[in-house]
Amino acid sequence: MHHAGHILIVEDDADQMQLYTMALAAAGYRYVTAEDAETALIHLAAARFDLLLTDLMLPGIHGDALINAARDRFPEVKTILMSNRDNVRDIAIACGADACLPKGDLKRMVALVGMVLRGDAGKSAGGDGHR
Numbered sequence: 001m002h003h004a005g006h007i008l009i010v011e012d013d014a015d016q017m018q019l020y021t022m023a024l025a026a027a028g029y030r031y032v033t034a035e036d037a038e039t040a041l042i043h044l045a046a047a048r049f050d051l052l053l054t055d056l057m058l059p060g061i062h063g064d065a066l067i068n069a070a071r072d073r074f075p076e077v078k079t080i081l082m083s084n085r086d087n088v089r090d091i092a093i094a095c096g097a098d099a100c101l102p103k104g105d106l107k108r109m110v111a112l113v114g115m116v117l118r119g120d121a122g123k124s125a126g127g128d129g130h131r
Contacts, residue, residue: 005117006047007031010040010054010066011082016103020053023106024113037061037069044074050117055103056083056091064095071096078116082109 011017034040054063067079081097092100
């Protein structure tokens with residue numbers, strides 16, 4: 001159990017969100033959820049988070065724009081962009097995300113969350129970090 005890290009998860013697909021929250025809770029993380037970027041920004045302003053874990057394709061403001069806004073307003077918050085698009089790494093680099101990963105692999109997601117929170121995502125063997 002990690003027992004460290006307060007995570008804001010942004011995902012508009014309820015089934016995906018349930019999988020993410022179950023996996024992160026099982027690993028000992030605390031989390032808050034949001035279905036869109038606007039709600040996520042309200043949460044970020046209201047409480048301290050260690051990590052923003054967001055889907056790319058969200059209704060309204062997309063995940064890359066959310067990461068841009070979060071980095072400007074809350075620079076201490078680490079960020080991970082999730083997407084199954086082939087160019088997710090390029091998008092993550094462009095918006096300044098700390099790391100990116102494809103959706104669906106929960107073990108990899110939990111491992112990457114731990115690496116980003118520890119500050120060593122750039123050294124990951126899987127190459128998910130890109131800084």
